[in-house]
Amino acid sequence: MSLASANRPPRAAERPRDLSRPLPASLSWSVLIVFVASFAVAFFVLGLPWWLPGLYVVLSLVALAVYGRDKRAARRGRPRVSEQSLLLLGALGGWPGSIVAQRVFRHKTRKRSFRRAFWTTVVLNVVTLAGFLTLAIVQGWTLELPALAGVLGLS
Numbered sequence: 001m002s003l004a005s006a007n008r009p010p011r012a013a014e015r016p017r018d019l020s021r022p023l024p025a026s027l028s029w030s031v032l033i034v035f036v037a038s039f040a041v042a043f044f045v046l047g048l049p050w051w052l053p054g055l056y057v058v059l060s061l062v063a064l065a066v067y068g069r070d071k072r073a074a075r076r077g078r079p080r081v082s083e084q085s086l087l088l089l090g091a092l093g094g095w096p097g098s099i100v101a102q103r104v105f106r107h108k109t110r111k112r113s114f115r116r117a118f119w120t121t122v123v124l125n126v127v128t129l130a131g132f133l134t135l136a137i138v139q140g141w142t143l144e145l146p147a148l149a150g151v152l153g154l155s
Helices: 003-007 025-046 051-076 083-105 112-139 145-151
Strands: none
Touching: 025 051, 025 083, 025 112, 051 083, 083 112
16 A cells, blocks of 8 residues: 555545444334324414425425435436435425435435434424424414514515
């Protein structure tokens, strides 16, 4: 081995893969079921507007499609969707669809660093949602779209 090759970082093909056993599927499905049930209760009890669960549904469907596209690209050796894009999509509210996609496509379930980042985005999203809803209730905000635009200074 030359001195130059000893000082360079290892290439992707030379690095050990960051793989571990996937989390139990029951854990992912349980988190998803608890979230959906809690969201449904909040929707009906607190009278959340239609756009809030609609946003999660739309972003989840997008996430499902993007994960499927990335899995297809991985199998065919084509350019991939960046992990940062997948994580951002989940952080913005598409994480329920990401969980479904991870399980259905068996994709992004073994890479430890991705799993840690993914579950961090899930926790951040849920905490942000809970904080936003708590603030809205305490402040007495109307969460319908025209009223929300005024509260956020968008009108």
